[in-house]
Amino acid sequence: MTSTVRGSQLARLLGHWHALPGRRRSPDYAALAGSVRGLLADGRLPLGVRLPAERELAEALKVSRTTVTAAYRELRESGHLTSRRGAGSWTTLPRGHRVASSGLWTPLDDMDMIDLGCAALAAPAELLPAARAAAEDLPRYLDGAGYHPTGIVELREAIAREYTERGLTTSPEQIMVTNGTQHALDLVLRLTVPAGAGVLVESPTYPNALAALSARRARIATHGLDALGEGWDTDLLLDAIRQTRPRLAYLIPEFQNPTGHLMPAELRERVVATAHASGTDLVVDESFVDLALDGTGMPPPTAVFDRHSRVVCIGGMSKPYWGGMRIGWVRGSAPFVQRLAALRVGVDMASPVLDQLVAVHLLAGANAIVPARRVQLAEQRDALAAALREALPEWRFTLPSGGVTLWAELDGPISSALARAAEEVGVRLAPGPRFGVDGTLERFLRLPFTLPAAELVDAVKRLAAVRYDLDRTTRPQWREPAVFA
Template sequence: MTSTVRGSQLARLLGHWHSLPGRRRSPDYAALAGAIRGLLSDGRLPLGVRLAAERELAEALKVSRTTVTAAYRELRETGHLTSRRGAGSWTTLPNGHRVASSGLWTPQDDLDMIDLGCAALAAPAELVTAARAAAEDLPRYLQGAGYHPTGIIELREAVAQGYTERGLTTSPDQIMVTSGTQHALDLVLRLSVPAGAPVLVESPTYPNALAALSARRARIATHGIDTGGGDGWDADLLLDGLRQTRPRLAYLIPEFQNPTGHLMPAALRERVVAAAHASGTDLVIDESFVDLPLDGTEVPAPVAVHDRHSRVVSIGGMSKPYWGGLRIGWVRASAPLVQRLAALRVGVDMASPVLDQLVAVHLLERADVIVPARRAQLAEQRDALVVAMERELPEWRVTVPRGGVTLWVELDGPISSALSRAAEEVGVRLAPGPRFGVDGTLERFLRLPFTLPAADLEDAVKRLAAVRYDLDRTRRPQWREPAVIA
C-alpha cells in the first residue's frame, strides 16, 4: 500500500518556503516546486509516496489552488512527480535515478590517508589485559566441541545484566551472541523478511543495513529524518508510515541515530511500539551507540520496555564503545525467537569464537572504567572537530550531537560525492551523503566521524577547506577504489 503525505504534513515539512533563496525572483508556484524538490533531494520527503491533492495542499498552505496546480505541473516536467488521473501524484526522481545502497567495500590500508569513512575508535588499552585473562580462561572450554550457537553462558549473562540495569528485565535465554551487530541484523532479516517484503527505514541510515536489506530483496520505504536541531523524527509522519504501508519490519536507530546523532524521545518510543503492534510490524532496534551519550545526556529506557507482544528485537554489540576488531554482537528478543535464530544460524556460521567471547566478558567487567573514558575522549574530539569546522568551513551547518560518534553536516551545495572524490587526492577519505540513502538523494550532506585524534581531525578539515575552495573549477574525473564505510 502506498503511503500518503497529507496536506498539513507537507506544509509542516515545507516550513517557511516563501523565504527560500531566490524566492523574490520566482513566482509562487516555482518557489513551491523548488521547495518540494529540496525536500526530495534532502531525503526528508521519501520517493514513491502520494502527495496531498491539490485542493488539500492549497488549503494547508493558504495559497490558491492554481499555485499548487502549477507547482505540481513543474514537478512533473522536471521528473520529480508522476501523476495518474483519478489516482493521484507520486514523488519520483528524474529518469528513475537510484544509487546502490551498499556501504561495504574493500579497504585499502594507506598510512597517509586520514580515514573519515569509518566511524570507529581504536582499541582501548584494557583490551590486551582482557585478552590475556581470556586465554587463561580458555582451557575450561577445550574439552567440548566449542560450538555455542547462542553464545557462552558468561557472556549472555553479562549482556542480559546490562539490559536489566537499563530497566529492561532480561534473562540469558533472551540473548544470542553474534559475530558483530551486522551479523545480528542479517540473521534477523533472514528469519523475518522474505523476498519482496516491505521494510521501513530512516533516511539517512546506516549503509550496511541498507546493503543487508537489498540482499534480501526487500521493498524499502523511508522516513525522512530532520537534519536540524529538533528530535529528528516527525512523529506524525513516522506513525502514519507504519499504519499506511504496514511494513513487515522497521529498522530504527533510536540512540544517537547513525548518521544524524539524534536521540529518540521516550514518548515516541512508546507510540512507535504501539503503532507497530497495530500494523503487524516487527521492530529491529539498533542500539550500537547506546553506551555513548555525551555531556551527561540521559538516555531513555530501551524501546523494548514498551513491548508487550514480542514485536521488538534489539541488536547491539562491542564495536562502537570498545573495538570494531572484536566481532561480538548480540540479539535481545523473546526466548523462543532466540532459539529460532540459533537454529537458522547453524546453517550460516555455527557459532562465535569462544576466545573472542571470553575477551568480551572481561571487557564488560571493566565497563565502568572503559566506557566513561571513551565518552570523555569522544566529547573532546567532537568539540575539536566542531571548532575546526566553524573556523575553516563556516558555510557548512552542523548540529552538535548529544552522543554517538558522528556529525551529520549540511554542505553549502549538492557536492557531497564530488567533494569525496576530490578529497581522496589530498589524503582524506569521506563517506558521502548518498551512501546513507537509497534514492540518489542526500548530496548536500556529509558524515564526519570524530573517532580520530583531534590533531588528525583538524588536519582533515583544513584539507577539506582547500578542496572546497577549488572544487568549482573544471576537473578531470578520476576513478578511485571505494573504501569501507562503517
Template sequence: MTGQVRGVQLARLLGQWHALPGRRRSPDYAALAGSVRGLLADGRLPLGVRLPAERELAEALRISRTTVTAAYRQLRETGHLASRRGAGSWTMLPGNHRVASTGLWTPLDDREMLDLGVAALAAPPQLLSAARAATEDLPRYLTGAGYHPTGIIELREAVADAYTARGLPTSADQIMVTSGTQHALDLVLRLALAPGGSVLVESPTYPNALAALAGRRARITTHGLAADAGGWEPDLLLGSLRQTRPKLAYLIPEFQNPTGHLMPASLRERVVAAAHAVGTDLIIDESFVDLSMDGTEPPPPVATYDRHSRVISIGGMSKPYWGGLRIGWVRASAPQVQRLAAVRVGVDMASPVLDQLVAVHLLADAEAIVADRRVQLAVQRDALLGALADRLPEWRVTVPRGGVTLWAELDGPISSALARAAEEVGVRLAPGPRFGLDGTLERFLRLPFTLPAADLVEAVGRIAAIRYDLDRAGRQRWREPAVIA
C-alpha cells in the same frame, strides 16, 4: 551480482558526460570511460552490475559503437570492468584495493590518510589484559567442539545483566551472541523478512543496514529525519507505520547514525504501540547506547514498552570497545533466539570462543572503560566543533549528546564532490548520499569524532582548503578508490 543496467538507464546516469570541464582535452572514449569511473566513485553505479552491450549504449548515447568499444577497453585496462565473451561486462575495482568498513575501497598501503569515513575508535588499553585473561579461561572449553550457536553462557549472562541494569529484565535465554552487530542484523533479516518484504527505515541511516536490506531485496520506505535536534517527527513516523504497514522497521533510537539524535521515551512507547497495531516488527539498533555525553541519560530501551515480542534489539562491542572484536548480540524472546540459532547454522556455526571470553572480561570492566570513552569522545567532539566553527562557519551542525558522529549541513549540494577532492589531500570522507537511497543528501556530510583531536583539527583544515577550490572551474578528476553503492 546486483543486476543489469540498461543503455537508457546508464545514459541518464552519465548525463552531460561530453560537456564536463576539460572535456575537449581528451578523446570521446576517454571522457566516456572517465565518466563511468566517476559514477563508480559517486556510488551511483554499483560494483558487480552488468553494463549494457556496446551497441545498446552507443544507441542510447547517440555515438558510434567504436567509441563505446574503446571506452570499455580502457575501463578493462584500468581494472574497472571485467568481460567474458558471450556473457557481458561487469563493473569492478582495481585489484590493489580493499574494502573498508565505510564501503570505501582503499589502497592497501594507504596509511597516512586521515580517515573520517570510519565511525569507530581504536582499542582501549584494557583490551590487552582482557585478552590475556581470556587465554587463561580458554582451556576449560578445549575439551568440547567449540560450537555455541547462541554464545557461551558467561557472555550471554553478562549481556543480559547489562539490559537488566538499564531497566529491562533479561535472561541469558533471551540473548544470542553474534559475530558483530551487522551479523546480528543479517540473521534477524533472514528470519523475519522474506525476499521482497517491506521495511521502513530512517533517512539518513546506516549504509551497511541498507546493504543488508538490499541483499534481501527488501522494498524500502523511508522516514526523513529533521536536521535539527528533534530528529523524528512523531506524527510523520507513526503515520508512515500506519500507512505502509511494513513487515519490519529498522530504527536507531540512541544517538542515531549518522545524525546523533536521541529518541525521547514518549515516542518510543508510541512507536511500539503503533507497530503492534499494524503487525510490524521493530529492529532496534543499540550500537551507540553506551556512549552518552554531557550527563545525558538515554531513555529506557525501546523493548521496555514491548508486550508482544515485537521488538528485536541488536548491539555489540564495536563502538564502545573495538571494531576488531567481532562480538555482537541479539536480544529477543527466548523462542525467537532459538529460531535465530536454527537460521544461523546455515550461515556460520558460532562466534569464536576466545573472542567471546575477551568480551566477558571487557564487560566486567565496562564501567571504567565506558567512562573513559565518554570523556575521550567529548574532548574530540568539541575539538571538531571548534575547528568547524573556525574554518567552515557556513556549515550547520547540531551538537549531539552522544554517539560518535556529527551530521553537518553544508553550504551547498557538494558532498560527493567534496569527498572526491578531499581524497587528494589525504582525508577520507563518507558523503551524504551514502546514507540514503536515492542519491539525495548532497547537502550533508557525516563527520565522526573518533580520531585524536589534533588529527580532527588538521582534517578540517584540509577540507576547508579544498572546499573553496570547488567553486573554481577546472578539469574534473575522478579519484580512486571508489565507493560501493
C-alpha cells in the same frame, strides 16, 4: 551470473553528473568516467556488475555515443572496467587496490590516508589484559566441542545484566551472541523478512543495513529525518508505519547513525504501539547506547514498551570498545532466540569461544572503559565542530549529544564530488548518498569524530581547500586521480 544495470538505472544513479561543481575543468567523457568511479567508490555501484551498452547509456543520458565510448575507454584504462567483445563491460577493481573498511577502494600501500569513512575507535588499553585473562579462562571450555549457537552462558549473563540495569529485565535465555551487530541484523532479517516484504528505514541510515535489506530483496520505504532539527517527525513516522504496514521497521533510536539524534521516550512508546497495531516487527539497533557524551539523560530502552514480543534489540562491542571485537548480540523473547539459533546453525554455527571470553572481561571493566571513551569522544567531537565552524562556516550541523558521528549539511549538492576530490589530498569520506536510497542526500556528509583531534583538524583544513578548489574554474585542465577521484 553477472547482474546488469540498465541505462535508465545508471542514469538515475549518476544524477546531475554534468552539473557538479568543478565540472568545467574536464570534458564530458572525463566527468562521466569520474562520476562512475564515484558510484563505485561510495558503494552505490557494485563490483562485477555489467554496465549498459554504449548506445543505451548515451540515450539515457542524452549525450553522444562518442562521449560514452570515451568514458568507458577511460574507465578501462584506470582499471575500473573490463570489456570483452560480445560479453559487454563490467565493473572491476584496479590492480594493487583493496576494499577498505569504509567500503571504498584504496591502494594496498596507502597508509597515510585520514580515513573519515569509518566510524570506529582504536582499541582501548584494557583490551590486551582482557585477552590475556580470556586465554587463562579458555581451558574450562576445551573439553567440549566449542559450539555454542546462542553464546557461552557467561557472556549471555553479562549482556542480560546490562539490559536489566538499563531498566529492561532480561534473562540469559533472551540473549543470542553473534559475530558483530551486522551479523545480528542479518540473522534477524533471514528469520523475519521473506523476499519482497516491505521494510521501513530511516533516511539517512546505516549503509550496511541497507545492503543487508537489499540482499534480502526487501521493498524499502523510508522515513526522512530532519537533519538539523529534532530528527523524527512523530506524525510522519507513525503514519508511515500505519499506511505502509511494513513487515519490519529498522530504527536507530540512540544517537542515530549518521545524524546523532536521540529518540524521546514518548515517541518510542508510540512507535511500539503503532507497530503492534500494524503487524510490524521492530528491530532496534542499540550500537551507540553507551556513548552519551554530555551527561544526557537516556530514555528507557524501546523494548520496555513492548508487551507483544514485537521488538528485537541488536547491539555489540564495536562502537564503545573496538571494531575488531566481532561480538554482537540479539535480545528478544526466549522462543525467538531459539528459532534464531536453529537458523544460525545452518549459517555459521557459533561465535568463537575465545572472543566471547574477551568480551566477558571487557564488560566486567565497563565502568572504567566506557566513561573514558565518552571523554575521549566528547573532546574529539568538540575539536571537529570548532574546526568546521572556522574553516567551513557555510556548512550547517547540529552538535550531537552522543554517538560517534556528525551529520553536516553542505553548501550545495556536492557530497560525491567532494569525496572524489578529497581522495587527492589524503582524506577518505563516505558521501551522503551512501546513507540513503537511490542517490539522494548529496547535500550531506557524515563526519565521524573517532580519530585523534589533531587528525580531525587537519582533515577539515584539507576539505576546506578542496571545497574552495571545486568552485575555481581558472585552470581548464583535469588530472587523472590516483584513486577513484
